[in-house]
Amino acid sequence: MSVTTGAIMSPASAHKADHQYQTAKEPVAEGRGGAVSTVDPEASAAAIEVLSKGGNAVDAAVAAAATLGVTEPYSAGIGGGGYFVYYDANSGKIHTIDGRETAPAAMPTNAFIDPANGKPYNFTPELVTSGVSVGVPGTPATWERALERWGKFSLAKALEPAIEVAERGFVVDETFRQQTDDNDERFRAFPATTELFLPGGQLPVVGSVLKNEDLADTYRLLADEGTRAFYEGPLADEIAKTVQNPPKDPATKLPVPKGFMTAQDLAKYRAIDQDPTHVNYRGYDVYGMAPSSSGGTTVGEALNILETFDLPAVAKADRAAALHHYLEATALAFADRGKYVGDPAFVDVPTEALLDEVFGKERACEINPLKAATKPVPAGDVTSYDGVCPVKPAALADEKDTENISTTNLTVSDKWGNVVEYTLTIEQTGGSGITVPGRGFILNNELTDFNTVYNPTEANRIEPGKRPRSSMSPTIVLKDGEPFLALGSPGGSTIITTVLQTLINRIDFGMSIEDALAAPRATQRNTANVTAEPAFIDQYGTDLTARFGHKLVPAGDAFTSAAEIGAATAIEFDLDGRTVTAVAEPVRRGGGSAMVVKPER
């Protein structure tokens, strides 16, 4: 990537200038003719350009995702995977594509054990910066499949805006600089990554312009030859070689274990057409992503649990009590996620039971409205339930949460009423840190989403050819058969709680979608402590601790400097079916970018 210290345009002029640096960020946009929300103004502008040129929501989503591969290369790109959810206005149906990364065929079940000493690799730095954690990327196949099923544009046309941004560059902001800094040691371990993202060996300066000509060339290759040129031929060979023998700087102290991916693994990769998950929550039809993601089942189960309480009434009288129910419901749903959810091609996932409202009712028996349960709580019994309290406990699900917080999410709608909700990732911010030399993109480290120590009884155990369980939760909500709301977020396993919390903020607490998304967040994933943003602790900490016994700790982890949870995007559809409100984060991740084709506010 080359760097230019460019004049930064003022936000207003940048917004107006066609095809020029997009730096202005508006968290809310209202209007008609199509809309988009992403974390980045270049990506949102790419979607608006496509929508304005006659493309539909699917074309615009691919254009935005490809642009995020340029401007958010540490969160997503063709080296990763994701889940695509689509509402088709013509048929009124929801469809999904599972574009999750997949374990190589030769990956042994003990792949995460260090052959040198027979002990599990440390998660950091060994596993996160390694070839062994790189899954076969699913993102190019997802784009191609989505366009072939529902798009109006060819892949070549949908990639045009991203190629332009990669060539002319984008303006580095503080979030990008900070993320590069957070990855400094890992990126310096690989000359190809240093060259791209630490030009001249230096951290990119805020306000400078970064280009990625290698990625522009790779996108051009896909535009000319289709994604076959990614999954077969020289590029596939280079990807396999890079994974098998990560090209590291001899001076690095990082161990960088080698991976098992072959060119054949790439040739065999397929994005999968899937049925969505579905629950009805207080009259709203909530659709999400089925396994291999745990997003749809876990959000759905928690909603079924919460529906047994009159949450709107509780919230009106006592917001802390309503939040207590939210936290307890997610702990229960996470216990079941841990025990039962893995790749359905390899394990029997009881998706139907997990989404059954009778099961949810029975799980709700476990919630004491006055007191937080001791965590972790045990999983429920999906083989026998009748929705009647009390229930017999099943064995304890015990697992360590190693998902990191990266990823990106986008929401798009078009003038025909089609809607896309798409979450994509390379796992950790900065993925594996390994760039395929000369190709302009970083490879994922998604296989760290497997339970890292092999246990043959666990649903999410490592197996060759399997997809690691995800938490990504792209969600589309219909009301009376029409789109009401589409939303999603990054954030590892907190994605599930961010989507859920935003839904209950909107549906049960009656907040506007802007407020629902901006409100302070907390996440209870069946652990002793509730992780919460500082503003949430300020507002509700005393009540939740003193009255209910929750232990709240501030968000922030070893990998990032931010004390925040998620970075959601959403679009809400007005009842007239034409006006929409696109919403992005006002503050988190430096703020997101909402745009509409024809603004009305």
Ligand code: GLU
């Ligand atoms: N790897 C995570 C998942 O699939 C996403 C990572 C993230 O959001 O940071 O659920």
